[in-house]
Amino acid sequence: MGTKIGCREGDCGACTVLVGDLENGELQYRSFTSCLTPLGNIHGKHVVTVEGINMDDLNPIQQCMADASATQCGFCTPGFVMSLAGFCLSDQDANQQNAVAAIDGNICRCTGYKSIERAAGKITELMQQKGNQEAVEFVTANNILPGYFASIKERLQKLSLALNGELNQPASTAQFAGGGTDLYVQKPEELKEANVRFLYNKDVLKGIRKTGNKCFVGPSATVTDLQGSEVMRQYFPNFNKQVKLISSTPIRNMATIAGNFINASPIGDFTIFFLALNATLVLSDGNKTRELPLHKLYKGYKTLDKRPEEFIEQIWFELPGKNTFFNFEKVSKRTHLDIASVNTAIQLTVVDGTITEAHLSAGGVGPIPKLLEQTSEFLRGRAVTEEVINDAIDIAQSEISPISDARGTSGYKRLLLGQLIKAHFIALFPHLQVKKLLLSHSS
Known part of the structure; x- marks a missing residue:
């Protein structure tokens, strides 16, 4: 079959398929890495392998790849073709940037990316004729993809599958699973x-909404859901730019926010993100619920303040006001599709030049994703000055305990955190001219 198993970790994209589902009544296709997708997560959905887009001759996507000499050994090619088919089926603007972003989870070992980029450019030109037409309507009418795609929306509506059973099931020893993007890397044979118990498809656990000054995030909301949220776009204007530093398009399509929290990786990007937002979890055993600040979930390495029968029912945080500023920074060995050496986020409220509230988090610097509580407390009540920033860095150094590993030495990670704390203030307060002061200060 055309779908290949390569890395078995969701990194190479050779196994990419498209998964179609109805979201708010509209048909939406997203690319998934099939090596990490359990059958329980595709119940009631349309799964498309490369065979599902074949036509009598090469379809235009495949032809563009051939014309641009964008394939050599061919092992990775079906994955690239499926990701580009996902681009054609999406409602994104038809431009080169979005076409290349669609294949950010696909790796080629032998062809060379420039020829693949040229193929993506040719496909972009095809899609620029779409105008305001629906993507499925356009690609089927113009023989870019098989005509049967036009019938999928109606067919999914007719399934009427009972996907959302009650959550108050009796306590059991069942393993909870969300998107599975790390769980199925860690222990695929055991699972x-x-x-x-698959939580990915539970509608009651999805959604992102604003109520008053709070944002409520369903634990099964994916990173892509966050990217598409009007709430996140309004209150975090740099969110999409920051998200590009995290994983790849297929993984963002699959990975759930609660899964990132429960996985408890010391460098979990969205755990660090939400720690700085001072997020609160609502934990449930199916009958009783309790609230727990996210930073109190972590008791030690991969050790949680959570009973086995509990799952995250809701996530909420207060939305930033006009005087509140947020920033996320990450350094890894490569810019994209990599695990952080150190990541950090900060949220500051500044009134009349004084920091009235502060939350600073950091990952890769200890056994747990960490809220730097002492540093955050130090910043409160102080002005944003070079001296205050450097003192905050010194306090942060006393709160962390990095180890040397494949992502860097402990000394390197300490240096990185200090530099990234400076980067927070440079990004958030350029008008205070702290950039020159900080860059001239040797760490």
């Missing part, structure tokens, strides 16, 4: 035979 094959495990009693698994």
Whole structure:
């Protein structure tokens, strides 16, 4: 079959498929890495492998790849073709940037990316004729993809599958699973035979909404859901830019926010993000609920203040006001599709030049994703000055305990955190001219 298993970790994209689902009544296709997708997560959906887009001759996507000499050994090619088919089926603007972003989770070992980029450019030109037409209507009418895609929306509506059973099931030893993007990397063989409760498709656990000054995020909301949220766009204007530093398009399509929290990786990007937002979790065992600040969830390495039968029912945080500023920074060995050496986020409220509220988080500098509580407390009540920033860095150094590993030495990680704290203030307060002062200060 055309769908290949390569890395078995969701990194190479050779196994990419498209998954079609109805979202708010509209048909939406997203690219998934099939090596990490359990069958339980595609119940009631349309799964498309490369065979599902074949036509009598090469379809225009495949032809563009051939014309641009964008394939050599061919092992990775079906994955690239499927990701580009996902671009054609999306409602994104038809431009080169979005076409290349669609294949940011696909790796080629032998062809060379420039020829693949040229193929993406040719495909972009095809899609620029779409105008205001729906993507599925356009690609089927113009023989870019098979005509049967036009019938999928109606067919999914007719399924009427009972996907959202009650959550107050009796307590059990079942393994909870969300998107599975790390869980199925860690223990795929064990999960094959495990009693698994799939939470990914539960509508009650999805959604992102604003109520008053709070944002409520369903734990099964994916990173892509966050990217598409009007609430996140309004209150975090740099969100899409920051998200590009995290994983890849297929993984962002699959990964759930709660899964990132429960996985408890010391460098979990969205855990660090939400720690700085001072997020609160609502935990449920199916009958009773309790609230827990996110930073109190972590008791030690991969050790949580959570009973086995509990799952995250809701996530909420206060939305930033006009005097509140947020920033996220990450350094990894490569810019995209990589695990952080150190990541950090900050949220500051500044009134009349004085920091009235501060939350600073950091990952990669200890056994848990960490809210730097002492540093945050130090910043409160102080002005944004070079001296205050450097003192804050010194306090942060006393709160962390990095180790040397494949992502850097402990000394390097300490240096990185200090530099990234400076980067927060440079990004948030350029008008205070702290950039020159900080860059001239040797760490």
